């Protein structure tokens with residue numbers, strides 16, 4: 001027999017996973033003379049150095065390689081007029097189908113009357129604050145190098161308390177203001193890219209050339225050639 005109870009002692013947080021890993025690693029190599037160690041989030045290093053010095057990280061591959069992989073395997077998706085939108089819809093709907101609740105998905109590319117104010121949503125949810133200067137949401141790690149793709153409403157009670165929202169972009173006007181004015185007046189996609197590039201947060205997570213070209217130019221033929229050949233070809237030089 002077992003009796004289950006609850007303890008009312010203050011909860012003392014245990015070590016974070018990274019602390020356990022670095023402690024174990026440090027004590028193992030210390031006995032062999034490598035006796036100085038300091039933990040650091042690798043993104044801090046990658047943001048501080050130029051591209052040739054950055055190191056690979058695990059995990060978040062991001063949308064682009066998954067999307068390109070799906071295009072390689074699916075001729076129908078490759079032939080679509082909006083392959084990225086279709087890909088996102090498929091992934092989200094497949095995920096929702098497995099949930100035992102009523103759900104409704106809303107997508108960033110939907111037009112009024114089904115348009116969702118994704119940027120306000122990302123701001124309110126604490127995912128990424130919205131800069132009033134650049135009209136870009138800036139994630140604390142990935143900076144403006146994020147897309148906002150879908151809102152999922154699930155028929156369960158949500159969190160009661162409003163989420164913590166970090167204040168980023170405190171100096172946005174002086175860093176990006178002039179570039180935004182230039183982009184609004186000129187309207188060329190490279191001017192909008194310059195706005196994103198000016199943001200000091202998340203530089204290590206800048207999209208690759210092909211992803212930038214596709215998001216800003218929406219050239220489906222160039223995308224199809226890229227999926228077939230692995231090379232982005234058109235007349236325009238790279239960015």
Ligand code: B12
Nearest residue numbers: 108116117118119120134135136137144146147148192215
């Ligand atoms: C319409 C739209 C635009 C219009 C905005 C014009 C306007 N003033 O209406 C135009 C075509 C100019 C545009 C441009 C771009 N957009 Co846009 N756009 C949208 C879209 C589809 C709807 C916005 C909307 O109507 N919201 C509803 C209203 C009620 O909410 P709101 O908070 O008032 O929304 C306002 C802001 O979103 C703002 N806004 C968004 N982009 C821009 C750009 C400019 C110049 C201005 C003045 C305002 C503005 O305008 C909206 C209406 O006034 C969203 C996707 C979505 N569903 O949210 C993407 C979205 C906002 N765009 C996005 C991006 C990345 C871009 C571009 C970089 C191009 C691109 N495709 O990569 C450029 C440049 C933007 C920049 N700031 O650098 C991303 C932003 C991601 C992020 N990190 O914040 C979104 C979320 C799309 C996505 N799937 O991720 N966009």
